[in-house]
Amino acid sequence: MTIDSPDFRVAVADLEGFIARILHRAGADAASAQAVTRALVTASRMGTDSHGLRLLPHYIQALQGGRINGRPKMQFSQRLPATGYLDADDGLGHLAGYTAMAHAADMAEKVGLGAVAVGNSSHFGAAGCYALAAAERGLIGMAFCNSDPFVLLHEGRSPFHGTNPIAFAAPVNGQAPYLLDMATSSVPWNRVQQYGAIGRELPDQVAADAAGRVTRTPAEVSALLPLGGSDFGFKGAGLGGMVEILSSTLSGMLNGFRLLPMGGPDMATPRGVGHFFLAMNPDAFNGNASFETCLREYLEDLRAQPANEGAEVLAPGDREWRCLGMRDAKGIPLDRANQAAYAALAEQFDVEPLTPVR
Amino acid sequence: MTIDSPDFRVAVADLEGFIARILHRAGADAASAQAVTRALVTASRMGTDSHGLRLLPHYIQALQGGRINGRPKMQFSQRLPATGYLDADDGLGHLAGYTAMAHAADMAEKVGLGAVAVGNSSHFGAAGCYALAAAERGLIGMAFCNSDPFVLLHEGRSPFHGTNPIAFAAPVNGQAPYLLDMATSSVPWNRVQQYGAIGRELPDQVAADAAGRVTRTPAEVSALLPLGGSDFGFKGAGLGGMVEILSSTLSGMLNGFRLLPMGGPDMATPRGVGHFFLAMNPDAFNGNASFETCLREYLEDLRAQPANEGAEVLAPGDREWRCLGMRDAKGIPLDRANQAAYAALAEQFDVEPLTPVR
Numbered sequence: 001m002t003i004d005s006p007d008f009r010v011a012v013a014d015l016e017g018f019i020a021r022i023l024h025r026a027g028a029d030a031a032s033a034q035a036v037t038r039a040l041v042t043a044s045r046m047g048t049d050s051h052g053l054r055l056l057p058h059y060i061q062a063l064q065g066g067r068i069n070g071r072p073k074m075q076f077s078q079r080l081p082a083t084g085y086l087d088a089d090d091g092l093g094h095l096a097g098y099t100a101m102a103h104a105a106d107m108a109e110k111v112g113l114g115a116v117a118v119g120n121s122s123h124f125g126a127a128g129c130y131a132l133a134a135a136e137r138g139l140i141g142m143a144f145c146n147s148d149p150f151v152l153l154h155e156g157r158s159p160f161h162g163t164n165p166i167a168f169a170a171p172v173n174g175q176a177p178y179l180l181d182m183a184t185s186s187v188p189w190n191r192v193q194q195y196g197a198i199g200r201e202l203p204d205q206v207a208a209d210a211a212g213r214v215t216r217t218p219a220e221v222s223a224l225l226p227l228g229g230s231d232f233g234f235k236g237a238g239l240g241g242m243v244e245i246l247s248s249t250l251s252g253m254l255n256g257f258r259l260l261p262m263g264g265p266d267m268a269t270p271r272g273v274g275h276f277f278l279a280m281n282p283d284a285f286n287g288n289a290s291f292e293t294c295l296r297e298y299l300e301d302l303r304a305q306p307a308n309e310g311a312e313v314l315a316p317g318d319r320e321w322r323c324l325g326m327r328d329a330k331g332i333p334l335d336r337a338n339q340a341a342y343a344a345l346a347e348q349f350d351v352e353p354l355t356p357v358r
Numbered sequence: 359m360t361i362d363s364p365d366f367r368v369a370v371a372d373l374e375g376f377i378a379r380i381l382h383r384a385g386a387d388a389a390s391a392q393a394v395t396r397a398l399v400t401a402s403r404m405g406t407d408s409h410g411l412r413l414l415p416h417y418i419q420a421l422q423g424g425r426i427n428g429r430p431k432m433q434f435s436q437r438l439p440a441t442g443y444l445d446a447d448d449g450l451g452h453l454a455g456y457t458a459m460a461h462a463a464d465m466a467e468k469v470g471l472g473a474v475a476v477g478n479s480s481h482f483g484a485a486g487c488y489a490l491a492a493a494e495r496g497l498i499g500m501a502f503c504n505s506d507p508f509v510l511l512h513e514g515r516s517p518f519h520g521t522n523p524i525a526f527a528a529p530v531n532g533q534a535p536y537l538l539d540m541a542t543s544s545v546p547w548n549r550v551q552q553y554g555a556i557g558r559e560l561p562d563q564v565a566a567d568a569a570g571r572v573t574r575t576p577a578e579v580s581a582l583l584p585l586g587g588s589d590f591g592f593k594g595a596g597l598g599g600m601v602e603i604l605s606s607t608l609s610g611m612l613n614g615f616r617l618l619p620m621g622g623p624d625m626a627t628p629r630g631v632g633h634f635f636l637a638m639n640p641d642a643f644n645g646n647a648s649f650e651t652c653l654r655e656y657l658e659d660l661r662a663q664p665a666n667e668g669a670e671v672l673a674p675g676d677r678e679w680r681c682l683g684m685r686d687a688k689g690i691p692l693d694r695a696n697q698a699a700y701a702a703l704a705e706q707f708d709v710e711p712l713t714p715v716r
Contacts, residue, residue, distance in 0.1 A: 082440045083470030083642040112635075113439030113471040117643035140603075153660065155669035160660060168600045169608075178603065182597040186586065203589045205563075212666050227586055227593055228544065231561045235585055238538040238674040241660070242526045245498075245536065245653060249528075254643035255656045278471075284441040285475035286610035295603060298613045302511065302518065302599070308570050311513035316596040 008339055008356045009331030016041050018342070018354050019056055024325055025349035026063045028070035028092065035095035036125075044332050048181070050190050051115040051126035053332070055141035057341045058262075059092065059123075065267025068092055068122050073163045076103055090270035093124025095177035097143065101130045101277045105137050108279035118275040119251035123147070128181030128320075130277055131169035135177035138144065138292075140280040143167040146247040146256040146273065147326035151185045151224045154234040157212035158224040163188055164243035169317075170282070172299060179317030184240035185224040192221045192226045205229030263357045331357040366696035366697055366714045367689030374399050375405035376700070376712050377414055383707035386450065393453035394483075396521055401484040402690050405681030406539070408548050409484035411690070415699045416620075417450065417481075423625025428482050434461055439469045444476045444608065448628035451482030455501065459635045463495050466637035476633040477609035477632030481505070481620055485525035486539030486678075488635055493527035493535035496650075498638040501525040504605040504614040504631065509543045509582045512592040515570035517581040520614045521546055522601035527675075528640070530657060531650035541556045542598035543582040550579045563587030597663045689715040 010018075016037050023033035036059060044052030062068040072091025076099070078084045084103055088096035103292055122229025124130070127143040134141025147162025150270040163183035170178045186206040195202055196218030206229070209215045211221040227236030248255045253274035259270045282291035299315050307313045327333075334342060334354070346353035368376075374395050381391035394417060402410030422428040424521040430449025434457070436442045442461055465472025482488070485501040492499025505520025521541035528536045539591060544564040553560055554576030564587070567573045568580040574589055585594030606613045609633035618629045640649035645671035657673050665671045685691075691713070704711035 011632045077645065078571055079642040079645070080468070080470030080639065082430050083639065085643050085645065110438070111469055112438030113473055115471055115638065116641075140560060155666045156671045157666060158662045160663050168599075170603055178599070180600055182593045182596060186590045186593075205587075206590075212664075227590065229563075232564075232585065234672075234674070235540045235544075238526075238540060239524075241536070241674060242538055244656065245528055249649060249652045249656055250640060250643045254647055255659060257659050280473065281438065281441065282608060284437040285443050285473075285608045286477060287435065287443065288438070288610055291607060294607045294610065298602065298607055301613060301615050303521075305511055305518050306515040306570075308513050308515060313511045313514045314592075315440065316592070316599060334522075 003050060008334045009332060010354045011094045011357050012041060012045060012328055014354055015044070015053065015332055017253045018346075018351065019053070021351045022056065022060065022345050022349050023070075025351060026060045026070065027073065028063060030094045032070055032072070032092045035098050036092050038098070039094040039125040039129045042129050043134070044231070045324045045327050046128075046320035047327070048126050048128070048320065050188050053334070054338055055123075055125060057345060060345065062122065062267055067267050067270055069270070076116075082107050082113045082115065084116045086116055086329055088121035090120055090122065093122045093145075093275065094129075096121040097124045097130040097275060097277070098133060099134045100275065100279060101141060101143070101279065104277045104279040105134050105139055105141075108139050108281045112284035113279070114325050115193060115278045117251040117275065118277070119253050119272070120270065121273045121275055122271060124275060126181060127165040127167035128179055129282050131167035131181070132177060132179060134279045135169035135179070138171050138282075140170045140282055141168070142278040144243045144276040146244050146253075146259070148259040148261045149257050150189050151226055151237075151240060152212065152233070152261050154226060154237045160257050161226070161237065161240035161244055163224065164240040164247070164256070166239065166243060172294055173296045175296060175299070176296065177317060177320040178299070178315060179320060184227055184236050184243060186227050186229070186236075187224065188337055189224065190225070192218050247274040250274075250276060362556045366692045368692060368712045369689055369715050370399060370403060370684055370686055372712055373402070373411065373690055376704075376709065377411070377458065379429075379709045380414065380418065380703050380707050383709060384428065385423060386417045389452045390428055390430070390450045393456050394450050395484040396456065397487045397640065400487050400490070403682045403685050404486075404678035405679065405685070406484050408546050412693070412696055413481070413483060415703060420480065420625055425625050425628055427628070432457055434474075440465050440471045440473065442474045444474055446476055446479035448478050448480065451480045451503070451631060451633065452487075454479040455482045455488040455633060455635070456491060458633065459491045459501070459637065462637040463492050463497055463499075466497050466639045470639050470642035471637070473634070473636045475609040476635070477611050477630065478628065479631045479633055480629060481631060482633060484539060485523040486527065486537055487540070489525035489527035490535060490537060493529045493537070496529050496640075498528045499526070499642055500636040502601045502604045502634040502678070504602050504611075504617070506587040506617040506619045507615050508547050509595075509598060510566060510570065510591070512584060512595045518583070518615050519595065519598035519602055522581065522598040522614070524597065528653055529650050531648070532656045533654060533657070534679040535675060536653065536657070536673060537678060541586055542593070542594050542601060544585050544587070544594070545582065550576050550582070597608060604631040608632075608634060645675045665679060
């Protein structure tokens, strides 16, 4: 969901500098600041505004409250040649994510596959960032994360899973990667808030009231339905469960149902979020064919399919890469709320405020 | 979708013996017959009737037509310590599946993870069977397979992906495994046929007519919608694409859009179906906690959630394990169509027909 505000766009480099400086002033070390900046700006460039620059004020609050450790001593333990565990020392999830995926990718280059479970972590922004980091090294990457409960189980009446995302990226010969990054609910929680703010009805079968009844009225919503809605939500809930098992059970963390809420009010206690990262070496399977070339051929078939009138058939990531090209050229838009939040951060930390591109 | 026919139930051992004998008479070698029997009977015991005993006549037809090789020389090539490729020599996909997952599991026990891409294979029945085979060895198992096109892309007007399933299984301390086995469409193709036969309307947002318009009338259906329907089908289509990439691109096979149709009429030409199997050693991540015990605790939280009136909150697999207990005790039901098909096979191959349990 992209809300472009044509009157206030900032250059990518300016945004990077601003975010990094604010994080530095708020006590984050260089590696943490760099990882958060990379993740938030990547998401904002791709148009994933729910997981982009909007999140900076939240992370600052969590750093200042003590929930998140801005100077973590993250420790990687290799277990077997293809597996390991990263203790994130309650640091920023973005540093945990890039660090863990780098270890997974190292293993995949050596032994074909690599996976890292991460414990004692925190919110990591958009899962796609870490899958993408593997694809940028010529590998298939997958990333998973649990979160506090927002989503009903199938036939359930109270939230149990988070929006538990699945991200999958794969390198394509001469093109931007295939990039799927999806919540296992139909919509993210902040879609309900956005629609409520502008008085818009939600799509059918995406949310429910406190009694578990489907509702399209944002003000009545107390939980999201899993992908598939009332009839087929067992699929979304099953995928959400898979993400939960990989993220929290493998890492020995509490399951999402027992996590402290991301939104607070407790900003002092570490939450113990778990992640899971998998990297696969696509040249370590079929000995003959070139994976990246075959994937390009598959995408050519896909994009050539006839579309509904007025619509397009797109591969996962196509919309994002198009947005990235546009925003790199014209700047990244800040809506009114983000303009205000960023101005407040600039004042609070005595940092030069962002100025729009002309 | 379970259609129990209370008047004709057969004992599990009788069904196993019958299927194995028919396959033997139709020219399958012992390993192939054993693998098909194991997969079909497992699916039928669990109530996955769309992928159980119903498929035997189809496989016999493909064996007799020459599409499937009943005496394959499958060849496994280890690539790196965690990866390999299985050339299935146009044999039965069930043998390819169990063989490939066994190799993946061997690697996972040694190096933590193992994955095998399979090429030159055929329909393998229910994906869950192979994920389950990993869980029975104390590992997390995942299985994927492509198929000929039945499912629209998001905003697409012609079928592109198959129902490309995702299966995920994990061992639980003292209980049957967690088992998710789902198509990336909302319903399988044979659901449309079943509903057509009994004059029932389909659920909304699961199928479309030849113009790509959503329809609930089985006779009008020409393709399935991806999971998520008109609004959120980009998620189901993205997952279907992930399955396609893992199954056909990694194995160097044609993508599903270019596969010969499963249903014929050509029963002589091998189809070149691809599969992908992944095994993960759950004890090779977090050094402290016991995965199987933590998974049981997560499932206790899950099953304790409040349910909608008249409904139950179940974990993936709960319904299947319950059905398995019932069918192991009372026998596996054959509906009229399967009774007739099995009687015809008995006559064609001069095998003692199945008799119902009393």
